[in-house]
Structures are given as structure tokens and as C-alpha cells.
Amino acid sequence: MKAVNTIARMSTLVRMLKKEGKTIGFVPTMGYLHDGHLSLVKAAEKHTDVVVMSVFVNPAQFGPNEDFDKYPRDPKRDEVMAAQAGVDIIFCPRSSEMYSEGYSTCVTVEGLSQVMCGRSRPEHFRGVTTVVAKLFGIVKPDIAYFGQKDAQQAAIIKKMASDLNMDTEIKMMPIVRETDGLAMSSRNLYLSDAQRRDATVLYRALKRAESLIFAGERKASVIKEDMKKMIVQKPAAKIDYVAIVNPCDLKDLEIIAKDALVALAVNFGKTRLIDNIIVEV
Amino acid sequence: MKAVNTIARMSTLVRMLKKEGKTIGFVPTMGYLHDGHLSLVKAAEKHTDVVVMSVFVNPAQFGPNEDFDKYPRDPKRDEVMAAQAGVDIIFCPRSSEMYSEGYSTCVTVEGLSQVMCGRSRPEHFRGVTTVVAKLFGIVKPDIAYFGQKDAQQAAIIKKMASDLNMDTEIKMMPIVRETDGLAMSSRNLYLSDAQRRDATVLYRALKRAESLIFAGERKASVIKEDMKKMIVQKPAAKIDYVAIVNPCDLKDLEIIAKDALVALAVNFGKTRLIDNIIVEV
Numbered sequence: 001m002k003a004v005n006t007i008a009r010m011s012t013l014v015r016m017l018k019k020e021g022k023t024i025g026f027v028p029t030m031g032y033l034h035d036g037h038l039s040l041v042k043a044a045e046k047h048t049d050v051v052v053m054s055v056f057v058n059p060a061q062f063g064p065n066e067d068f069d070k071y072p073r074d075p076k077r078d079e080v081m082a083a084q085a086g087v088d089i090i091f092c093p094r095s096s097e098m099y100s101e102g103y104s105t106c107v108t109v110e111g112l113s114q115v116m117c118g119r120s121r122p123e124h125f126r127g128v129t130t131v132v133a134k135l136f137g138i139v140k141p142d143i144a145y146f147g148q149k150d151a152q153q154a155a156i157i158k159k160m161a162s163d164l165n166m167d168t169e170i171k172m173m174p175i176v177r178e179t180d181g182l183a184m185s186s187r188n189l190y191l192s193d194a195q196r197r198d199a200t201v202l203y204r205a206l207k208r209a210e211s212l213i214f215a216g217e218r219k220a221s222v223i224k225e226d227m228k229k230m231i232v233q234k235p236a237a238k239i240d241y242v243a244i245v246n247p248c249d250l251k252d253l254e255i256i257a258k259d260a261l262v263a264l265a266v267n268f269g270k271t272r273l274i275d276n277i278i279v280e281v
Numbered sequence: 282m283k284a285v286n287t288i289a290r291m292s293t294l295v296r297m298l299k300k301e302g303k304t305i306g307f308v309p310t311m312g313y314l315h316d317g318h319l320s321l322v323k324a325a326e327k328h329t330d331v332v333v334m335s336v337f338v339n340p341a342q343f344g345p346n347e348d349f350d351k352y353p354r355d356p357k358r359d360e361v362m363a364a365q366a367g368v369d370i371i372f373c374p375r376s377s378e379m380y381s382e383g384y385s386t387c388v389t390v391e392g393l394s395q396v397m398c399g400r401s402r403p404e405h406f407r408g409v410t411t412v413v414a415k416l417f418g419i420v421k422p423d424i425a426y427f428g429q430k431d432a433q434q435a436a437i438i439k440k441m442a443s444d445l446n447m448d449t450e451i452k453m454m455p456i457v458r459e460t461d462g463l464a465m466s467s468r469n470l471y472l473s474d475a476q477r478r479d480a481t482v483l484y485r486a487l488k489r490a491e492s493l494i495f496a497g498e499r500k501a502s503v504i505k506e507d508m509k510k511m512i513v514q515k516p517a518a519k520i521d522y523v524a525i526v527n528p529c530d531l532k533d534l535e536i537i538a539k540d541a542l543v544a545l546a547v548n549f550g551k552t553r554l555i556d557n558i559i560v561e562v
Binding site: 007011018019021102103104105106107108109110111112129130133134135137138140159160163164165166167249 | 288292299300302383384385386387388389390391392393410411414415416418419421440441444445446447448530
């Protein structure tokens with residue numbers, strides 16, 4: 001595995017790979033890798049010749065009172081895990097090179113970025129789309145892989161790539177979960193033991209929604225109320241949102257008529273967890 | 282010359298050209314070609330293997346009360362002129378394909394887009410950067426050519442390409458002028474005979490600024506006042522702005538210490554003309 005720290009070096013490598021006719025699979029991450037990330041690497045290995053992973057804790061997608069400073073970082077561990085998983089090039093640019101002095105461009109996807117997580121994190125997705133546009137510019141992937149845990153992010157990036165005629169296919173891969181159902185996330189590290197136990201309610205609430213739908217319930221409001229009742233039984237849980245939306249345009253569904261994305265964000269103390277499930281009707 | 286009307290067809294051609302190792306020079310235009318555009322084609326021919334010209338009157342860069350509807354269009358004439366000038370592929374996408382239903386992404390360059398022309402055309406440059414990002418996504422040019430008449434546009438696009446790590450070099454080529462000095466523009470067509478005569482004051486004011494600087498004047502305010510006095514002598518001329526700025530970051534200069542972009546926008550009736558000159562000190 002090659003480790004690359006500068007944009008110039010990464011661009012040179014990409015130019016060489018393209019000349020050789022190699023296809024590039026890309027897994028952008030903020031590091032502190034877990035099995036969720038590694039499942040994306042496995043998918044990329046299957047579909048493309050060369051797997052590039054980026055590790056970059058992107059300041060632009062954190063709000064002023066969010067956890068940018070304390071976001072977990074362990075570059076050495078990431079390198080070992082990436083190499084073992086089959087990454088060919090790990091790209092860890094410096095923030096000072098990604099956003100050099102006078103940086104002033106952003107990419108915005110209207111609409112999709114304002115709902116769900118966008119309500120409590122108003123500038124988050126603009127930071128995400130901007131850095132992903134930059135990374136796509138540098139890495140020029142044929143296919144880029146995103147986890148379904150961030151389903152809204154994946155929908156937004158898909159829209160950006162399509163709207164801006166980027167030559168990159170966006171693939172969203174299934175959520176990887178701990179044995180008790182909690183979606184894997186670098187932020188799970190923040191949880192106290194008690195919060196960690198309570199946090200399993202999220203997946204149970206999503207599974208509950210799924211069984212209600214399978215049992216014939218079609219009113220989103222009824223399902224959401226049921227989920228909220230389950231979640232608030234855990235005293236540490238503070239609901240940010242529970243949403244049932246169209247998986248593509250993220251518009252609220254009142255009546256579930258076809259595929260539905262059931263998604264939630266819940267705070268446990270200072271830790272905000274998200275999770276979701278796509279129910280095919 | 283190939284004429285292409287769909288994004289899919291253009292993408293296929295680009296993919297073939299890249300496979301053959303050909304370099305692509307790109308001249309984006311809104312059509313109604315004049316010698317200014319054709320000088321960009323000549324430059325592209327010199328530097329790159331294949332010259333692609335786009336003709337697209339981009340609705341996103343016109344304000345609600347601007348001249349989108351009456352902007353001059355003559356696709357047949359454009360095709361003949363482009364072919365004669367040496368364009369290899371002319372790309373004329375449909376608006377309904379460029380901005381299909383639900384389109385919602387934009388690219389913004391902050392700062393540079395708010396000054397000068399940005400003051401009276403607040404959404405103009407966002408429309409420009411968005412469509413250029415799209416066109417770059419489709420055409421994947423090695424070099425793209427822009428006229429200095431739109432010096433602010435060229436500076437903004439250069440910033441966008443650099444900030445978003447686009448693999449396209451931006452070249453700004455000199456202004457082409459009529460024999461009496463008026464900068465060539467598709468909008469000159471709108472001028473009445475009297476306005477057309479009066480409009481020559483713009484270049485004379487710019488040359489006047491140049492000679493003042495060459496004579497040792499370094500105070501931007503003095504030079505701007507002098508220019509404004511010249512221009513307002515033409516009763517039809519309504520000044521939007523006269524600016525003396527750094528050519529890269531477009532920041533106002535008080536004292537001229539090195540290269541300066543002297544730029545202006547002046548309305549003649551409903552027609553807004555822009556022009557500029559770069560003075561090397």
C-alpha cells in the first residue's frame with residue numbers, strides 16, 4: 001500500500017493509473033476506521049482495479065459547537081487496517097493544503113441538504129459536498145463508495161455528482177452493525193457504558209417500524225409516534241428527529257406506498273447518533 | 282467539425298479522445314460568435330489536439346430583469362464560423378438537459394463574486410461557475426480559454442478550478458477590439474448608432490488611466506475620478522462602476538504598486554457594457 005500526503009503526488013499517481021487504463025474505486029473517510037469502512041473497501045476491490053481510501057477529518061463539515069477537535073484520530077492504526085483490508089493507496093492530505101489561504105469555493109445541494117440532519121447541522125452538508133467535490137477532482141474515481149448509515153449524505157452526493165455531470169458512479173453500501181444492532185460509527189467511542197446500552201434502542205425502533213410496515217401500517221405519522229415512544233423510554237435519549245422519507249429526494253412521506261427511508265438522529269449526552277433502514281414495500 | 286447536442290454523446294466522444302491520449306482545448310461560449318471568441322479558438326488550436334466549443338445561453342447566469350430572452354442567438358451562423366475557425370466539436374446542449382427537473386446544485390466562489398459586476402448582478406457569477414463546473418465535468422478539458430473582457434469571470438473560474446482541484450488549466454486571452462477600440466461583445470448589437478458612437482469613450486477612459494499610471498500617478502482614487510469625468514460627458518452613459526483592483530483577488534487598490542486591473546461597467550440605455558485593461562507597473 002502506498003501512503004500519500006500531498007495533492008500533487010496523488011494527482012501524479014492518478015494520472016499514471018488512468019494512462020494504464022486502470023479503474024479507480026474510492027472510499028472517502030474521516031479515519032478511525034471500523035468494519036463499516038472496511039466493507040466499502042471490499043466492495044471497491046470487487047468492482048475496480050485500484051482502491052484509493054482518503055482519510056481526512058474535514059473541518060468544513062463540523063459546526064462551531066461540534067466535535068471537530070475531539071473527533072477520534074489514529075492515523076497509524078488506520079494505515080494498518082487499510083493495508084490489511086486491501087487498500088492500494090491511502091491519501092491523507094493536510095488541512096492546510098486542502099483549504100489553503102484564501103480558499104473560497106463551495107458546492108451546495110439545495111433542498112436535500114436542508115432537511116433531516118440539515119436542520120440541526122445547517123452547514124454540514126455544504127462542507128461534505130465541497131470536500132467530496134475536491135476529492136473527486138483529485139482522485140477521479142470511476143466508482144465512489146459511501147455507507148448507508150449516512151443515507152442522507154449518500155443521496156446528496158449522488159445528486160451533486162449527477163447535477164454537476166461528474167464522471168463518478170456513487171454506490172451506497174449496507175450498514176455494518178455491532179452484534180447487538182448498533183450501527184458502527186467512530187462516534188460510538190464517545191458513549192458511556194450506560195449510553196452504549198441505551199443506544200441499542202435505535203435499531204430496535206427501526207426494526208419496529210419495519211415490522212409495522214410489513215404488518216400493513218401505511219401512515220408514517222403512526223409509525224413515527226410508535227418509534228418515538230420506544231426511544232423516549234431511555235432517559236438519556238434526546239430525539240433530534242425521526243423521519244420517514246423517499247430515499248432519493250428525501251421528501252417526507254405521509255403514506256408509505258413504495259420504498260421508504262426510515263431515519264433518525266438521537267442525542268445521548270453530547271453524542272449525536274444517526275441510524276436508518278430502507279424498507280421495501 | 283462534429284456537432285453534438287446531448288451530454289451522453291459528448292461524454293462518449295470525450296472518453297474516446299482521452300483513450301487516444303488526445304488533449305482537449307475548450308472554449309465555452311453563449312454563441313453569437315465574434316472575433317473575440319474566434320481568437321480563443323486559435324489559441325486552443327495552438328496548444329491542444331482537439332478544440333471543443335460549447336454554445337449555451339445559460340439561464341442561470343441571467344438575473345430576473347436581464348436580457349436572457351432577447352440575448353442574440355444564431356446557431357446556424359455559429360456553426361459556420363466555428364467550423365471555419367477550426368473547432369473540431371461544437372457542443373450545443375439543451376437547457377432541459379443541462380438543468381433537468383429537480384436540478385439543485387450550485388458552485389459558489391465567495392468574495393470574488395460579490396465585488397464589481399457582482400454588486401449589480403448578485404447571482405450572475407454563481408450561475409457562471411455552476412455551468413462551467415458542469416461543462417468541465419462533461420468536456421474534461423486540459424485547457425479552457427476565457428476572454429479578458431470578462432476578467433472578473435476569468436479570475437473567478439481560475440479560483441474555482443484551483444479550489445476544487447479541477448484538472449483544467451484556465452487561460453485568459455487578450456480582448457479583441459473593433460477598429461475604434463470598442464471591446465467586441467455580442468451585446469454591442471443592442472446599441473443604437475448614437476450609443477455605439479458614445480461607447481468608444483470606455484476604451485478611451487481605460488487608455489487614459491493607463492497613461493496616467495505610466496506618467497507616475499499611483500492614487501487609484503485620482504485615476505478613477507478622471508475616468509468618470511470623461512465618461513459622464515456622454516449623456517447616454519450611466520456608470521455602474523469604475524474599479525482599480527488586484528487582477529487575481531479583485532481587491533480594491535488604493536495605491537497602485539504593481540499590476541492593476543482597471544475595469545468598468547457602464548449602461549447605455551438598457552445595454553450594460555463592460556471593459557477593462559491590465560496595466561503592468
